[in-house]
Amino acid sequence: MIRAMGDIPISLSATQVLSKIKQACDKRKEAFKNINVRLVAVSKTKPKSAIIEAYNCGLRYFGENYVSYTINSCSVNELSEKSHDPEVIEKCPDIKWHFIGRVQKKQINKLLATRNLSIWETVDSQVVADLANGSLERNFAGKKVSVMVQVNTSDEPSKSAVMQSQNKAGIEPENVNNLVEHIISKCPHLELVGLMTIGSINHSLGEGLNPDFERLEKCKQEVCRKFDFDADKFELSMGMSSDFETAILMGSSNVRVGSTIFGQREYKK
Numbered sequence: 001m002i003r004a005m006g007d008i009p010i011s012l013s014a015t016q017v018l019s020k021i022k023q024a025c026d027k028r029k030e031a032f033k034n035i036n037v038r039l040v041a042v043s044k045t046k047p048k049s050a051i052i053e054a055y056n057c058g059l060r061y062f063g064e065n066y067v068s069y070t071i072n073s074c075s076v077n078e079l080s081e082k083s084h085d086p087e088v089i090e091k092c093p094d095i096k097w098h099f100i101g102r103v104q105k106k107q108i109n110k111l112l113a114t115r116n117l118s119i120w121e122t123v124d125s126q127v128v129a130d131l132a133n134g135s136l137e138r139n140f141a142g143k144k145v146s147v148m149v150q151v152n153t154s155d156e157p158s159k160s161a162v163m164q165s166q167n168k169a170g171i172e173p174e175n176v177n178n179l180v181e182h183i184i185s186k187c188p189h190l191e192l193v194g195l196m197t198i199g200s201i202n203h204s205l206g207e208g209l210n211p212d213f214e215r216l217e218k219c220k221q222e223v224c225r226k227f228d229f230d231a232d233k234f235e236l237s238m239g240m241s242s243d244f245e246t247a248i249l250m251g252s253s254n255v256r257v258g259s260t261i262f263g264q265r266e267y268k269k
């Protein structure tokens with residue numbers, strides 16, 4: 001059993017999150033009632049033992065925000081290593097990975113080589129879409145990968161430096177339609193399944209509706225109208241530990257919950 005001091009066991013926190021998701025689903029307004037909500041357990045910085053424990057509680061979707069990175073000239077392979085780990089493959093045969101971070105261009109091949117890559121949630125430019133599409137064509141026998149367009153819905157700066165740089169990621173709302181059109185018409189190996197946002201932390205701490213989530217929902221309505229997607233199926237990835245219930249009430253189909261399931265993350269200095 002993996003836990004940090006003061007944290008509750010993963011089995012308990014996972015169950016609690018699932019039951020809160022269900023309660024929020026039941027409280028949704030009519031227009032959102034047919035949307036299926038998926039829990040993505042964000043396992044970044046956490047060891048494979050934590051992933052296996054969460055998998056054994058019934059969780060199937062896991063999110064990582066680094067393919068790999070270098071720290072103190074030592075290379076840390078997050079998504080790439082975890083997805084190919086023999087023990088993870090053996091004990092979690094149906095695991096599905098979501099990539100939720102920024103990718104360097106030179107890491108795109110490595111990202112696409114992820115075993116059981118389910119959705120790449122953070123495509124935010126034509127350049128990245130074209131590189132991915134070209135790589136799938138050349139290096140992956142033309143396989144198709146599901147993607148979301150990441151939208152920068154918040155204009156306010158947020159407090160933590162990591163989240164601040166991540167918050168700024170994403171295409172501006174007014175450019176979403178262009179990128180969507182590009183992916184649909186020029187990237188046959190990418191399957192567009194939805195929109196994603198991180199949103200401002202400041203908004204999540206307040207009560208009530210989150211304007212970032214509202215903006216993303218507006219973008220979705222426009223995309224569905226313009227490109228004829230089914231609004232019950234076209235996804236919205238929004239909501240994290242602090243605000244996943246609000247996000248579900250506002251139409252989210254994909255919540256990305258990390259610390260509430262796995263406990264606080266420790267970042268190595």
Ligand SMILES: *Cc1c(COP(=O)(O)O)cnc(C)c1O
Nearest residue numbers: 042065100240241256257258259
């Ligand atoms: C880390 C991360 C999450 C999960 O954050 P928690 O607050 O720990 O739930 C969700 N989405 C993205 C993009 C992240 O980087």
